[in-house]
Amino acid sequence: MxxxxxxxxxxxxxxxxxxxxxxxxxxxxxxxxxxxxxxxxxxxxxxxxxxxxxxxxxxxxxxxxxxxxxxxxxxxxxxxxxxxxxxxxxxxxxxxxxxxxxxxxxxxxxxxxxxxxxxxxxxxxxxxxxxxxxxxxxxxxxxxxxxxxxxxxxxxxxxxxxxxxxxxxxxxxxxxxxxxxGVPVGVSVSTVFYFVLFAAIYDAFGGGRLIIELAMALTGRRVGGPAKAAVVASGLLGMVSGSAVANVMSTGIFTIPLMRHSGYSARFAGGVEAAASTGAQLVPPVMGAAAFIMADFLRIPYQTIVLAAIAPSIAYYLALLLMVDLEARRRKVAPISAEREPIRDVLIQRGHLLLPLLWLAYRIIVGFPVEMAAIEASAATVVIGMLRPATRQPAIALAASLAVAAERAVTVALPCALAGIVVAVISFTGLGTKFTGLMITLSGGSMAVLLALTMLASLVLGAGMPTTSAYIMAAVLLAPSLAAIGVPSLAAHFFIFYFAILSMVTPPVALSAYAAAAITGGSASSTGWQAFALSLPGFIIPFAIIIHPGLLLMGSPLSLMWGFGNILLGLIGIAIAVVGWLFRPLRPIERAIFAVLGLVNVLPGLWVTIASALILALAGAAIWWTAPREAGAVAGDQDDRARSL
Structure with missing residues (x-):
């Protein structure tokens, strides 16, 4: 905290x-x-x-x-x-x-x-x-x-x-x-600070408010609108801030009260906000300091990281939106009032503030130096923001945003400096090579075991740490062992990157969930476990990246489509299993079946995919067919099941 x-x-x-x-x-x-x-x-x-x-x-x-x-x-x-x-x-x-x-x-x-x-x-x-x-x-x-x-x-x-x-x-x-x-502080100096500066300036001119209003307008009139708005707003805001806790505190103060008013429990409202805000660090073009450090470690252009992150981040948020939708249908949560501003009115008032974001994304994708792209976007925000009365700000707001940028940069610079000390010790003493040998020995040469060990080690290293520090530690100690058994460097680092981020919602230390609980007033522990459950699709995606490297654009467009189709089917099954509802409340055995089908769908092999997808479709059809017949029987225990989850 x-x-x-x-x-x-x-x-x-x-x-x-x-x-x-x-x-x-x-x-x-x-x-x-x-x-x-x-x-x-x-x-x-x-x-x-x-x-x-x-x-x-x-x-x-x-x-x-x-x-x-x-x-x-x-x-x-x-x-x-x-x-x-x-x-x-x-x-x-x-x-x-x-x-x-x-x-x-x-x-x-x-x-x-x-x-x-x-x-x-x-x-x-x-x-x-x-x-x-x-x-x-x-x-x-x-x-x-x-x-x-x-x-x-x-x-x-x-x-x-x-x-x-x-x-x-x-x-x-x-x-x-x-x-x-060393390298971590170098990235903080030359890149991260300027993106933090852009985020502060953008927020000062109303960019954060624009994102929240757009999210409300896009999702508010749909089933589960408040929770979906939290998911969309956190994902969009993550493109700017790249920080899980900052996202929770920025969007949560708006979306959590709406979710509570609509009928969601404090536990679920906090869990949704924490899971969505944590996943925001996966959203291009700004993915937090760790992504910039990854590009520096791998000696590749940052736009390669940005493009590789697109498909996995879409999969994560689609799964989260599906879980929110299922939970809303189970709880019969009403949409937000139709009195909310339509998209047209939001765009008329503040839509011009989308231009700096679009310019930032364009400059990064075409390969322009990322720090200069952030500086240009900051300048564009000031110029464009001053054009309209609704977003025009006095000079004090710009000065204050400069101060805020530095204050926010503290929590990046300090862990980067400590990480630099650790990296140097590992390098000069040869500890990294020794640790790689130990990991391979413990895994017995099995890739599946090594991946599981790497996941656990990344989560432990990330417990209570900022994402940047967690990623650096894991990348230095764990990535070489994955490379030693033939995992491509980009896939290995993305695997570690995901779990460094997910440590923010992994009990017993789940910082973003604790921040959300501070807003809901609910139990930090129960909010943490709810956020963990909602983030479970994110725990599958790193393994899917290793199995289907096409998700990171490593290969042909066909490999990307194949990998994305596989993981999407898998995440659908896992989402249904986590929520425990599909047309009606599911029995434990039914949830277990969907969970297994979700995991199997991620595995490679044409016939495995066809068989598991067919069974998944048949299971869904069977539940839909039986839902009307069992409606009366399950109506009485529906609320109890909802509260238990």
């Missing part, structure tokens, strides 16, 4: 009330960070090490400043002091950039006393800030790897390594681009 307190804070509207809101230490730091990022874009000749060092220092300093704004007098003084100290290591790198980037050889030149001081300072403050902002899990996880770096030479057998010592630690972690300022 610490993640949601900062990441999902909707400050754009509140900050627009008074200029004084931007005079606080946290707001001034946030504006300074955004200004620095804009400078990086304008003057790309600023050396990479300086950019990354300032990025991390600003993130740590802003985290302490934000914490200070909510603390008591004594703690506020301490946090503000830590915020000032956090800026020092980054400024030290900038002031010594010529020596560090040109006059020094990593691993050969000695580490100077000030290098030790500022290196240890930034790493210590990073751990403290990460613990206080995001909880203990990620901080402890990174500490384990730091401890392994130092005690590794004294461990027995295969776990031992020779790369140790404080000088080597500071040299590799603080004075180079391989550790603290």
């Amino acid at each position: 610490a993640e949601s307190a900062i990441e999902a804070d909707p400050k754009v509207a509140g900050a627009a009330s008074r200029w004084a809101d931007l005079a606080t230490p946290a707001a001034l730091l946030a504006l300074a960070w955004s200004a620095a990022q804009i400078a990086f874009a304008i003057w790309p000749t600023i050396d990479t090490l300086s950019q990354r060092a300032l990025h991390v220092s600003f993130a740590i300093a802003l985290a302490f400043a934000m914490l200070a704004s909510k603390a008591g007098p004594t703690q506020r003084w301490i946090d503000n002091l830590l915020a000032i100290l956090a800026l020092a290591p980054g400024l030290y790198i900038v002031l010594n950039s010529d020596y560090l980037t040109s006059g020094r050889i990593i691993g050969l030149d000695p580490v100077r006393p000030l290098d030790y001081i500022f290196g240890l300072l930034v790493i210590a403050l990073l751990f403290i800030a990460s613990y206080r902002v995001m909880g203990l899990g990620l901080a402890i996880f990174a500490m384990v790897f730091v401890a392994y770096f130092f005690i590794g030479p004294y461990l027995p057998g295969e776990l031992a390594h020779r790369y140790s010592g404080l000088e080597r630690f500071i040299d590799s972690q603080y004075l180079s681009l391989d550790g603290l300022y």
Whole structure:
């Protein structure tokens, strides 16, 4: 829940009330960070090490400043002091950039006393800030790897390594681009921040409101309209924010009360919002920081990731919409009132704000640098938003959006910095190779067993962690073992990427479900299990990607159509089994049959697909045929079955 307190804070509207809101230490730091990022874009000749060092220092300093704004007098003084100290290591790198980037050889030149001081300072403050902002899990996880770096030479057998010592630690972690300022922070600096900035500006000019109103207009008059609106709104908003918890807090405050008013339980309303918001990280063109890091890991253009994600994300949301529809029919949930604005009126008032989104998607797909696409979309939002009175905003709103962007970027930059430390330890000590061998040994060479182990490990690594950190950890430790048994790199990373995301709705730690429960007022545990059940199709999709790589556009159009048809049939069966209703409530044995048919449909083989699809159709027809005869018998227990799910 610490993640949601900062990441999902909707400050754009509140900050627009008074200029004084931007005079606080946290707001001034946030504006300074955004200004620095804009400078990086304008003057790309600023050396990479300086950019990354300032990025991390600003993130740590802003985290302490934000914490200070909510603390008591004594703690506020301490946090503000830590915020000032956090800026020092980054400024030290900038002031010594010529020596560090040109006059020094990593691993050969000695580490100077000030290098030790500022290196240890930034790493210590990073751990403290990460613990206080995001909880203990990620901080402890990174500490384990730091401890392994130092005690590794004294461990027995295969776990031992020779790369140790404080000088080597500071040299590799603080004075180079391989550790603290490695690839994860590089992606946060050069790409993610600009998409977070676009999301904040877009929301300031009413883009988030447009998405919610469009979702309501598209689905409100249909069965289960409020829940379908939550699914559509979260999916569309995910194209901008790429954050599960932020999506829950943004769309949930509108859609959850509507669902509750329409007759959905608090548990189901929260579960729908959490599942839909979590899946939003799968929706192109903006899929969160982890997707950008995936492109960097694989050394492929980001548009390849975007195109590969289209079919799986469509399948996920179709399955979720089907489950919502079935649940609504079972509960006899009425559509939203017809007094809601029609699509035409929504488009007349705010439809012009779709243009920046379309421009962003177009620029990414054609291969334009993604950070420049985000900057262009941000500028287009300001220009286009000012054209119409309904979306025109004062200067304070734009300034506030710059501050909000930096505040939201904290929860990306901090885990990226910790992940960089872990990745460097794994690389320098050779732990990754050893872990790959261990995974293959445990699986006995069986791909099915290895995939199951990888799924479990990804979910465990992601428990309580932001998606970015979960993906990086799993990609470094687990992806090589999948590649070793012949899984294509893109499929292997998408497999891990999906489960890193789904860890947000996997009990016992399901952050997006907990955020939804905070809005519904329901039980966090029961909301988490409901979100997990609604997300079960998402647990099938990664396995389908391995079986049908055509889903990722790896192959001919025919392979894509074949794979998508297979997975769609499978998800239909699983959705029916999860909800337990098809024309009438289903008995346990009937639900089990649909679940098995759903799983079998995903398997390869023409005759397997034909047979399972035929049985699925016959089972559906049989239930439809018996529904009128059993209506009277099941009417009495229908509500009980609904409440039990």
